[in-house]
Amino acid sequence: MKNNLFKSVSLTLVLSTLASCSESWLEPEPLSFYEPNITFSTVEGLEGALTRCRSDMLYYFLGSNGTAVSTELIFSDVAVSAITDLSGSQNFASDITPTSSNSYIGTNLSNAFWTSGVSGSSFANAVISRLPELDLDETTKNQMLSRAYFHRAWRYYHLTFQFGDVPLVTKEITTPKLDFRSVKMEVIIEKMIKDLEFAVENIPERDDWGKENKGTCLMLLTKYYLAAGEFEKALTAVNTLINNCGYELMEEPFGTFENPFPDVRPMTRNVLWDLHRPVNKSISANKESIMTIISRYENQDSRVNTMFLYNFTPFWSMTDVNRGILTPSKQNIGIGRQAGTSEFMAQYPDYIDQRAVCGRGECFIRPTYFAEKSMWTDENDLRHDRKTGNWMAMEDLKYNNVNLLGTDDEKYYLKPLQKYADDGTLLCKDTIRCWYGYPYYKLWVDDVERDVANGYRGVDYQGGPGDTYLYRLAEAYLLRAEAYYWLNDYAKAAEDVNRIRKRAHCTTFFSAADMNGLDGLDVIMDERARELMYEEFRHVELVRVSYIKANEEGTYQSPKSLADEGSNSYWWHRIVKYNNYYNKGVTTLHGDEYKIGKHNIFWPITQGNIDPNLYGRINQNYGYAGYEKNEPPISSLEELEASGQ
Helix, strand or coil: CCCCHHHHHCCHHHHHHHHCCCCHHHCCCCCCCCCHHHHCCCHHHHHHHHHHHHHHHHHHHCCCCCCHHHHHHHCCCCEEECCCCCCCCCEHHHHCCCCCCCCECCCECHHHHHHHHHHHHHHHHHHHHHHHHCCCCHHHHHHHHHHHHHHHHHHHHHHHHHHCCECCCCCCCCCCCCCCECECHHHHHHHHHHHHHHHHHHCCCCCCCCCCCHHHHHHHHHHHHHHHCCHHHHHHHHHHHHHHCCCCCCCCCCCCCCCCCCCCCCCCCCHHHHHCCHHHHCCCCCCCEEEEECCCCCCCCCCCECCHHHHHCCCCCCCCCCCCEECCCCCCECCCCCCCCHHHHHHCCCCCCHHHHCCCCCCCEEECHHHHHHCCCCCCCHHHCCCCCCEECHHHCECCCHHHCCCHHHHHCCCECCCECCCCCECECCHHHHCCCEEHHHHCCCCHHHCHHHCCCCCCCCCCECCEEEEEHHHHHHHHHHHHHHCCCHHHHHHHHHHHHHHCCCCCCCCHHHHCHHHHHHHHHHHHHHHCCCCCCHHHHHHHHHHHHHHHHCCCCCCHHHHCCCCCCHHHHHHHHHCCCCCCCCECCCCCECECCHHHHCCCCCHHHHCCCCCCECCCCCCCCCHHHCCCCECCHHHHHHHCC
């Protein structure tokens, strides 16, 4: 597109990120703002900018060939890259730099967060700057302003805890600006709190599905209050959200029951299965849903496929005998991914089309041992339950390769997979990519376009479009538990964690004695890992908690305080304790060792985002080339206002 947003506003910061990022998750193309004065001179124009803010959120979670949220997960305790045939996504300690490829799923998508964060906040700033020019009643104007404040704050929440001190831009940029300066994290947090406090008072209590509302703003404000150490204010905000906004935890099955494969994988109806069906996420019966991001099959122009089955599930269909899953004879690949067309099923009536049941997993990331197994300490936990069908273990798949028929391995046909032969031989050499369990209740999404019933003859059943939670009430309880923890009210912190566990049918619970010290913080973050698996931006949340903890201990001076060799951040504690890949000597079949450094708590700002800024200084994070050129960042809101950013 000849004239896009970034060109029209002459925001060099965005220009450089656009040039360095070609990922499809940034599609569709930006709206044309060639005549910004005309486009933004009407309510419709500004509503269009807000709509773009919402639609851009899709690409944080959904999309092809890996998603942005994948990068968030692999920089944490719950996941690692599962790309075992290429280098680049395993050794972050040395391979992620300001000049490395940080916009590619084969390495990481950290720069894509920067690009989309700056883009989304630019749309929000356009609304904020242009609203005073429009002849609107105060209620309408304040509601639109509140929506824009939320979207800007949501982007900066991620940018701040991913990149540390970053340039905070608070107004529309309409002329070339080459003197951006980094702003201290605490100043950004202070500004976002002021904006969200206004938004909470002026935004509608409820709105159409997919639109921000009071509950959405309260959730984000709670996180910012926690980050600022304003724990009493955080408690007040989250109490309002839980008690006064009409939301409830869903306790019983509701909405539409989907049982897509009753013959080969029958689902036992339960509240968590229903809660995570896309068709049930944005309905009035769902009292837990605070805000969803809308992506539906019938919305052809705006839908985005979830691709959960493609991105997050095992590459069980690997056909290479040196990597894939063998039969117990150790002679043959045991699984096929032939589509179960009518013609094929007529020939093989017992065939199980596992590409539909399980999806055609390509597996860009995989869970750590902690996320797959050790954090699941309660055998009754619905979130890890194979009996209902909520959790998929590899042993739930069956040998379905029709080429086994008529051979000595025919006896294994339609029998459950085995990881080891009778003599103890491992039957899958690439267990990193091809063998692990996962939350089926969250990742299975119908793929209508690829459904055999619609005449599809391929094999890539990847996960179709579906509404996605941005926020739901369960997270609010865990944020309140955290607020109570920081306020040393351990009994109430335990109550909120147990509230979530009770809904999941757990029978083991925590007491006040369990919530003290570092162990208590781990209890809360463990429960977040269970409840919000594949939903939360895990790295961001761990960095936020690291920032709080360092401030409470009096050790925080700058992002370097969390990243240098002498630091012991909470993020690092979780990496060392719970991630069984990084720095443990684990290597892929390609020969790449998983490594991560303390400095990787913050990501490098790509050099292409720094160099065009000729007359200012965008600081680099500690541990990356260019840090030595840093200059003092903006340290107050007054200094920020004087800077013109």
